[in-house]
Amino acid sequence: MTDNLRTIIIDGEEIDVPNHYTLLQAAEAAGKEIPRFCYHERLSVAGNCRMCLVELVGAPKPAASCAMNVSDMRGGPNGEPPAMNTASPMVKKAREGVMEFLLINHPLDCPICDQGGECDLQDQAMAYGRPGTRYTENKRAVEDKNMGPLIKTIMTRCIQCTRCVRFVTEVAGSPEIGMLNRGEDAEITTYLEAAVESELSGNVIDLCPVGALTSKPYAYNARPWELKKTETIDVMDAMGSWIRVDSRGPGVLRIMPRVNDEINEEWISDKTRFIWDGLQRQRLDAPYARKDGKLVPVSWEEALGLAAEKLSGNAKQIGVIAGDLNSIEELKAAKDLFDALGVTSIDGRQDGAKLGTGPRESWLFNSTIAGIDEADAILLVGTDPRLEAPVLNARIRRAWLERDVKVGVIGETGDLTYPFEQIGSGPEDLKGFGGKRSGFTKTLKDAEKPMIIVGMGALARKDGAQVLRAAGELAAKVGAVKDGWNGFNVLQTAASRVGALDLGFVPGKGGKDAGGIQAAAKSGKMDTVVLMGADEIDADFGKAFVIYIGHHGDRGAHRADLILPGAAYTEKKGMWANMEGRVQFNARAVFPKGEAKEDWAIFRALSDRLDKTLPYNSLEELREKLIADHPVFGGIDHAPGHATAAEFDVASIGEAGDMGTEPFRSAVTDFYLTNAIARASKTMADCSALKSAPHAQAAE
C-alpha cells in the first residue's frame, strides 16, 4: 500500500487523503459522519446495507462510500479534484430511502428489545430517517434460530448486514453462521441451528447493529442507561484485555470489550464476557472457621485472631501458595508479611511452572501481542492458544489469513482455526528441531521476525526448566532474539503470574515450591498452608491447617479450616501485569460481597496482629512502596517488548539437563472452567457441557 496522497473535495473543503482510502474513510478523515450498518473497520467490506451512500459530483447515482476507493474517483471536466458531498439533499434523500426500506420489515418492538438505547438502527433512524412511515402492508416475520447458550436471537429484527457472518468466518475462524435463501426471505442462521463453537462468539452480539443477536444471559436484565460503566481490565487469561464492566447496585450485569489495538483490538473471549454470573454465586461473604468439622461463620476479630495464632508458629512449617487471579498489591502485601515472618515456602505458581529465575524476559511475551502482526513465522511449543488466549489466537489467525504466515506446532493441540505444520509432540522433537536444515526449521531460520511461543503445557511440568532452556537455545539458534526484535515468548495462562514472578513471589532460600508445600503438608511436615485464591490444585494438604484467602467457595475453600473472604477482580482496585509484562490498573465496579475485604487490607490487618505491621495504611502508600521496591511496576500500560533484546541471553534461560518423553499438552483442557469464578458461573457450565457433548445439546 502506497501512501500516495490525493486531493479530493468533501462538502466543498479540500483535503489530502491516501489513495487507498475508501470514501468512507476519507469522509471520516475530514470529520464527516457517515452512517453505516454493514461496514465495520475490522471486517471485510460487504456493501449491502447502502446506508453509507454519498453523492459523487458528476455521477448520476449515489455511491456506497464504504466500497469505493478514493483512487477510483473522477475529477471534474476542467481538471478540478474529484468531489463528493456527504450532506447534500441527494444524500439526505438517499439515506431516508435506505432507512425506510430497512425499517419496512423491522418490528417496532424497541420497548421490549434489549438493544434499545444502544441500537445503531434506533439512533440512525432518529438521525437520518423520515419522520413517519408510508408502509401499511404486513411485515415479514422470521423464526428465531438457536445459536447456543450465549447468543439470543430475535431474527425478525435482523437487517441482513452480515457482520456476524463475516466475523465468524474471518476473525473467529469457525464459519458456522451463514445467510440462507435470498431477497426478502434471507435469514441468518447457523448450520442446522447448531451452537456457535467459537470461543469468540460473544463478539457478534456487539457487532450486531440491531437487536437480532443479543446476550442470552443478560436478556431483559437491564437498560443500558441504568448501568454504571466501569472501565477496567480482564483477568480471565493473561492477556489483560480491556473491558467495561456494567453494573447496577451490587451486581455486575454484563462485561463488554473496550478498544485497545495493542492487546485485544475490540474482541474479548466468551469467558471474559459471560463470566459475570459467576461473580454472584458461591461467594465467600463472611469469615468462616471450621468447628467440629463444619465451616461456620465467625467474626473478623475471631478469624484474624485464629490466623495470627497459626501464623506465629514455626516459619519453616508455613507454606503460601498464590492462585491465578491475585492483584500485584495483594501479592506484595502478602510477600512483605511472610518475608517479615521468615516464611520462605511461598510460591505464586500453583501449576508448577518452572519460571521465575533468570531474566524477566524469560517469562514474558516479548514480541508483544501486537508484534504478531509483524511476525513471519510462528512456532508454538506446548500451547493451544485457542484455549489459552482466544483473542491472541485470532491475531495469529489473521497473520496467516492476511500474510500467509507459516505456523508450526510442537505439542498436542486441537483445531487452531488456521492450518499449521505438526512438527512433533514432545521434548524430543523440540530438541531435534533446531538441528534440522529443511522443513519448518528452515522457515524459522529464514524468517525476518520469527516467533517462538512456549506455553504452560511445556513449562508446567517436572522438566519445565530444561524445556525452557531447550526453547531458549532454539530461539538463539534461529536468531529470534536480535536488535529490534525479541521473538522468544512465554504464553502465560494466569493473570497474576507475571506480577507474581516480577515480584519474586517464589520460594526463598530453603523454601519449598507449590508441589513441595503440598507434599510436606501431606507428610505432616507443614503446619499451616495459606492459599491465596489457589483453587487449581488438588486441595489435599494432609492434616495441615489451611487458611484460604479468596472470593469463591471452590476447591481451596472446601478444604480450608479458616476462610478470610477477599474481593474479586471487579470489586477491588489493583494492578495486574499481563503476559507482555504490561502493568495495568483495574477499577472497582462494585463493592466486595458482605463482610469481605480487599485482600491487601486483610494482610495489613493480619500483620498488625502479628506485630509485623506493614508500612502502609492505604492502597496508595502500598503502591508507592511497591514501585520503590520494584521499579518494573512503574511502567504503567507499557509493554517492554524488544527494548532489552540486546542484553537478553536467551540461550541461558532455564536449566540444562535431560527432558522427559511425555508429550506437551495444553495447560487448559476446558476453556470455560479455568478458574473459580468460571466454575461458579452457570453460563460457563452450560458452554462446557455443550463443548463436551455438542450433539446431544444441539438437538434441543
Next chain:
Amino acid sequence: MSARKIALDQPESFSFSKESEKEIKFWLNKYPEAKKASAVIPMLWIAQKQEGWVSEPAMREIADRLDMPKIRVMEVATFYTMFNLEPAGEHLIQLCGTTPCWLRGAEDLKKVCAEKIGPRGQVSADGKLSWMEVECLGACANAPMVQIANKAGDHYYEDLTAETMGRIIDDLVAGKTPKPGSQTGRSCSEAEGGSMALTDGALYDGSLAKKVKLPNTSPKKEKA
C-alpha cells in the same frame, strides 16, 4: 414465494453414484485445487440429478469434497430456487406461472396438477410425480408451458390446455414418454395455422445463395 426450508425428513447418508463421480471429475478438473469451491454449483446439480433433490447429507458430502464450510454450501443451495430442498417425484413438473403463461391459462394447468398429483410440492403416492410453480422459463410465445425434469433430461411441453396437461400426466404415470414441444402440433413457435412468411422452398435449397468471400480466411481453405 415463501422462504425455502430444507426437508424435515432427511436420509441418513448420501454418496455419489459411479456416473456422478465421472461428472464430478470433469468439473473438478476445471478449477485449480485451491479454488475448487467454485465447483459447488455443478456439484449440487450433479447431486440433484442423481437423487432428484439436494439432501442435507449431500450438502455435507459436497462441503467435505470441496473443503468448504457446510454453511457455505447450504447458502448456495438455498439461494438458487432450482435446487430442490425437498424430495421430488420421478417426473418433476415445473409449471410456469409468470404473466404470459398466466394470461394464457396457467391457472387451469395448476388445477389439473393439483387434482391429478396433489398439493404443490408434494410427491404423489406412487412417487412418480410432483409439481411446482416456477418463474418465467422463456417460452412465452408458446404459453402456457411446463418443464418436466426426469432422468431423460429437462423438456418443455408447450401450448398446453387443461386437457393436454392431463393427458401428459396420465402418460407419465403409465410409463410412456409424451412428445416434448408444442402440444398443438405446430413447429417451434410458428404462427397458428402454419407459417405465413418465409414459405418459399427456394430459400432452403441453396439456390438463392450468393457466394460470399469471407474475410480472414486462408486461401487454402478457400480452394477446398
